[in-house]
Structure formats: C-alpha cells, structure tokens
Amino acid sequence: MDTYVVTIIVITVFGSITSIVSYSNSPFKFPYKTIYINITARRQTTITEYIDFYLIENSMNEIDEFISYLTSWKNICEKKIGRSVFKRRRYRQFQDCCDDAHAIKLVFYKEKTRYKQVNYVRYPYKVKEVKKLFNTSYDYLLGRYNKLKEINFQCSLEDYNSNKQRQLMTKELRQKIAERDNFTCKKCGKYMPDGVGLHIDHIIPVSKGGKSVPSNLQVLCSKCNGQKSDKIVKKSESKS
Ligand SMILES: [Zn+2]
Structure with a gap:
C-alpha cells in the first residue's frame, strides 16, 4: 500500500475516534x-x-x-x-x-x-x-x-x-441596650450609670408577641417600669 493511503486511513480512524470521544464526553x-x-x-x-x-x-x-x-x-x-x-x-x-x-x-x-x-x-x-x-x-x-x-x-x-423570648434576654443583650440608651430612662430621663433600678423593658410585652430584639427594648427606671406594668394590668382587666 501506498504510504499516502495509509496516512489517510490513520488520520480518518484517529479523527473518528477523537470525535466519538469528544461526542460522548461532556x-x-x-x-x-x-x-x-x-x-x-x-x-x-x-x-x-x-x-x-x-x-x-x-x-x-x-x-x-x-x-x-x-x-x-x-x-x-x-x-x-x-x-x-x-x-x-x-x-x-x-x-x-x-x-x-x-x-x-x-x-x-x-x-x-x-x-x-x-x-x-x-x-x-x-x-x-x-x-x-x-x-x-x-x-x-x-x-x-x-x-x-x-x-x-x-x-x-x-x-x-422562638416562643421563648424571655430566655433570649441575655446579659449581653441587656448590657447592649443599657449602653445604647446611655443608662437613661426613656420615659422620665433618669440617669442610672451604676445600673441600680435600671430595667430593660419590652416595648411590646412578650405576652403580646413582643420580641427580644433591640428595636423592641428600652431602658426604664423602676418607677416608670412599675407604671407601665400597672397600665397593662388595668388594660387587660378592663378588657376582661
Ligand atoms: Zn423613669
């Protein structure tokens, strides 16, 4: 056989193998x-x-x-x-x-x-x-x-x-809110730098679906906190 013909055959065979492989491989x-x-x-x-x-x-x-x-x-x-x-x-x-x-x-x-x-x-x-x-x-x-x-x-x-919002009131979160509000009662402005009488209050109470997240928390003094709970009690009494 002519070398020319052999070369052509080799190239064709090789070419078809490569195209089959490349056809099947992704x-x-x-x-x-x-x-x-x-x-x-x-x-x-x-x-x-x-x-x-x-x-x-x-x-x-x-x-x-x-x-x-x-x-x-x-x-x-x-x-x-x-x-x-x-x-x-x-x-x-x-x-x-x-x-x-x-x-x-x-x-x-x-x-x-x-x-x-x-x-x-x-x-x-x-x-x-x-x-x-x-x-x-x-x-x-x-x-x-x-x-x-x-x-x-x-x-x-x-x-x-979570339905355990009260448990989410960690020491760290309380400290964060106290610092954010500068240890000052949001209602009357009483300054409590030593933390005595300082309450972290849920603006919307947990019992009403309020969350333990910064936007729903504020600093109150004992007096204002007491007044707030009285109001809530009275409200729920008047409802019932
Ligand atoms: Zn106050």
Whole structure:
C-alpha cells in the first residue's frame, strides 16, 4: 500500500475516534461555589442559624458575585452549544451538568490550634476542622436573607420565631441596650450609670408577641417600669 493511503486511513480512524470521544464526553463542568464559614466563637446551634449569622454579618455580597459569574458561565456555554456540531447532544450534557439546587457549598469550620515540635520547640499553627457541610441554592439563601432584612438583621430567624423570648434576654443583650440608651430612662430621663433600678423593658410585652430584639427594648427606671406594668394590668382587666 501506498504510504499516502495509509496516512489517510490513520488520520480518518484517529479523527473518528477523537470525535466519538469528544461526542460522548461532556465539555461542561458546573462551577460550584464553596464558602468557608468560621464558627469558632459561635455557640453550638443548628445549620440554619449558622447560615443566618453568616448572612447577618456578610450580607449577600459573595453569593451575588458568584451568581453573576454563574450567569455569565451559562451564557458562554449556550453560545458554545450554538456553534457546536452536536447541538442537541451538547444541550443535554449542559442541562445534566447544571446543579443550581446545590450550587453553593457551605463549609462550617472551627479553627483549632495544633503544635509541631522542631528542635524541642513547640510551634503553634492553625487548622480548619470541618464541623458541618450544607449544599444549597441561591434561592434558599436569598429567601432567608430577605426574611432577615424584614427584621432588620436584629437576630436569627430561629430566635425571632422562638416562643421563648424571655430566655433570649441575655446579659449581653441587656448590657447592649443599657449602653445604647446611655443608662437613661426613656420615659422620665433618669440617669442610672451604676445600673441600680435600671430595667430593660419590652416595648411590646412578650405576652403580646413582643420580641427580644433591640428595636423592641428600652431602658426604664423602676418607677416608670412599675407604671407601665400597672397600665397593662388595668388594660387587660378592663378588657376582661
Ligand atoms: Zn423613669
């Protein structure tokens, strides 16, 4: 056989193998987003509450950035499909690869200090210890974010919807409100720098559905606080 003919055969065979392989292999790789969330200083709680804390502190910035990247990635893919010889096949592969429901991978970790020994000297170094993993969608995170926005990012949705509002009145929250109101009674202006007689009052009482969030809390002195509870008692008496 002529070398020319052999070359042609080799090229044809090789060419068809490559096109079969490239036909069956998907050229698309979904660009998942991983977000690392440090929960070292957090108390033990649910994943959803960890997500709320993340959204309260970081807003949607990183997530929005990823979504605009994902949108442009999809546009590029669609253009490629438009130019491809195997349009239908490529479109199927593209659809199979898209995984919007799990596009965002949240990795919750705690930082741990480890030591390594070099020549009898201990050197500390930090490692990330993964505690929880959660794959989710943009829509889910946006939904939570919008609900948090409605309550002005004052607390997690779990705390907001909790039926144990009184238990949420922590020492830290009391201190925060006392400082915000400058240790001064909101009704009569009495200044109580040492905290004696200082009450943290729920503007809408917990019994009436009031929440333990900064916008519903104020400093009152004993006298004003007493008058307020009298009023509420009288009101409920007159109702009954
Ligand atoms: Zn007062």
